[in-house]
Amino acid sequence: MKPQPPLVRLLPGLLATLLALACGAQTAHAANDDAIIPDRPSVTASSQVVGQGRVQLEIGANWDRERHGALHVRTLGTPTLLRIGLGDTTELRVETDGRSIARTFEPATGVRSTNAGWQSTAIGLKWHIADGEGQRPSLGLIGSVTLPTGSTALRGKGLLPRLELAAEWEISDDWSLAVTPGVGADVDDGGARFGYAVLAASLGRKLTERLQGFVELAAPRVASASHGGAQAQVDVGVSWLLNKNCQVDAMVVRGWNHDTPDLSLAFGLSVRR
Numbered sequence: 001m002k003p004q005p006p007l008v009r010l011l012p013g014l015l016a017t018l019l020a021l022a023c024g025a026q027t028a029h030a031a032n033d034d035a036i037i038p039d040r041p042s043v044t045a046s047s048q049v050v051g052q053g054r055v056q057l058e059i060g061a062n063w064d065r066e067r068h069g070a071l072h073v074r075t076l077g078t079p080t081l082l083r084i085g086l087g088d089t090t091e092l093r094v095e096t097d098g099r100s101i102a103r104t105f106e107p108a109t110g111v112r113s114t115n116a117g118w119q120s121t122a123i124g125l126k127w128h129i130a131d132g133e134g135q136r137p138s139l140g141l142i143g144s145v146t147l148p149t150g151s152t153a154l155r156g157k158g159l160l161p162r163l164e165l166a167a168e169w170e171i172s173d174d175w176s177l178a179v180t181p182g183v184g185a186d187v188d189d190g191g192a193r194f195g196y197a198v199l200a201a202s203l204g205r206k207l208t209e210r211l212q213g214f215v216e217l218a219a220p221r222v223a224s225a226s227h228g229g230a231q232a233q234v235d236v237g238v239s240w241l242l243n244k245n246c247q248v249d250a251m252v253v254r255g256w257n258h259d260t261p262d263l264s265l266a267f268g269l270s271v272r273r
Contacts, residue, residue, distance in 0.1 A: 035244045038270035039081060041237055041251045043200035043218035044178040047140030047166040049083075049091040049128045050272065056083040060249075060268030062097075064261040075102045075261075077119070079268075083126075093124040093144065100154060117151025122162070132170060140166040142182075157187040164198060176204045188227050196223040202235075210241040220260075232256035237266070245272040 039045045040058045050056045058081040066073040078098030083091050097119035104113045124144025132138035146160040164182030171177055182198035200218035207213055216235040223229060237251030246269075253264035 035241055036247050036270055036272045038239075038247055038249070038268075039083075040079070040268045040270065041239075041249045041266045042178075042202050042214060042216045042235055043198070043220050044180040044202040044216060045140070045142060045164060045166040046178070047128060047132075047138040047168045049089060049126050049140070050085040052085045052087050054085040054272060056270065056272040057081070058083070058268065058270040060266055063265045065263045066261045068258070070106060070108050072105045072107065073102055074105075075100060086125075089128040091126045093126060093142070094121065095124065095144065096121040096150075115153070117154045118149075119154050120146050120148065120150045120156045122146040124162075132168060135169070137167040137169045139168075142166060157191065158193075160185050160187070162198075174206045176206075178202045178204065184221075186223075186227075192227075194223060194227040196221045196227070198222070207238075211238060212241075213238045229259040230257070231260040233260050233264075246270070 036056065037046050037048045038056070038058050040060055060079045062075075062077040062079060064073075064075040064077070066075070077100050080096055080098050082094040084093075085091050099116070100119050101114065101116040104115070105111075122144045124142060126140055126142045129139040129141055130136070142162075142164045144162050146156050146162070148155050148158060162182065162184035164180055167179045169177045178201070180198065180200045183195060184198065185193060185195050187193050198220060199222065200216060200220070202214050202216035202218075204212055204214040214235075214237055216237075217233075218235060219230060219232050221228065221231045233253050233255050235251055235253045237249060239247055239249040241247050249266075249268045249270070251264075251266040253261070253266065255262045255264070
C-alpha cells in the first residue's frame with residue numbers, strides 16, 4: 001500500500017480543529033428556538049431540514065472493534081454529511097464514510113496488516129413532510145443513492161438506493177422519541193444484489209439548555225444470513241450545543257451479535273451557516 005503524504009493524513013484532524021475553533025468563538029447563550037439540529041451521531045435521523053439557503057456540515061471520527069474468531073479488526077472511519085437547504089422543506093445531501101483505515105491482527109500467527117481507502121459517496125434529498133402537533137409526529141423522508149465511487153476495494157457495485165422515514169414525537173419539554181424505519185439495496189461479495197431493512201428508535205432527554213442525552217436501540221441492517229445477517233446494537237450518547245450554529249457529540253455503541261462490531265466509539269462536530 002502506498003503511504004499517504006503527511007498533509008493528507010493530517011487533513012481530517014486539521015479540518016476538525018479549525019471548525020472547533022470557529023465554533024468556540026461564540027459559546028454564550030447557545031440555546032434558542034433556531035438551534036442547529038444535526039442528523040448525527042445516532043442511526044435515527046431528524047425529520048427537520050436545514051432551511052432555505054443554509055449549509056450544514058456534520059463530520060466525525062468513528063472507531064470500531066470487531067472480533068471474528070481468531071481475527072481482530074480495528075477500523076477508523078471519518079463519516080461526513082453535507083446538507084444544503086433547497087427550500088423551507090427540502091435539502092440536498094452529500095454523504096460518505098470518508099477515509100477508512102482497518103487494522104487486522106491474528107493472535108495465533110502474530111500477523112498484522114493495514115488496509116486504507118476512501119468509501120463511496122451517496123447523493124440524496126430530505127423532505128420535511130409534516131410538523132408535529134400533539135400526538136402526531138414530525139415527519140421527514142430521506143432518499144439517497146450510493147454511487148460507485150471511492151477506492152476500488154471499498155466502492156459499491158452499481159447504484160444502491162436507500163429510503164428512510166424519520167418520525168419524531170415531543171413527549172414533554174424534556175423528553176423526545178425518534179423512530180426511523182427504512183429499506184435499502186446492496187451487493188454482496190459474490191456480486192448478488194439484495195435488499196435490507198433498517199429500524200432504529202431513540203429516546204432523548206434534555207439535561208440542560210445546551211446538553212442532551214439519548215439511548216438508542218438500532219438495527220442498521222437487517223438482511224438474510226446469506227447476505228450478512230442482521231446487525232443489532234445499543235447506543236448511548238450526548239450532544240452539547242456550543243452556540244446556535246455549532247454542536248459537538250459523543251456516543252458509545254455496543255453490538256449485540258457477531259454481525260455487529262462489539263464496541264464502537266463516535267465523536268463528531270456539526271456546524272451551520
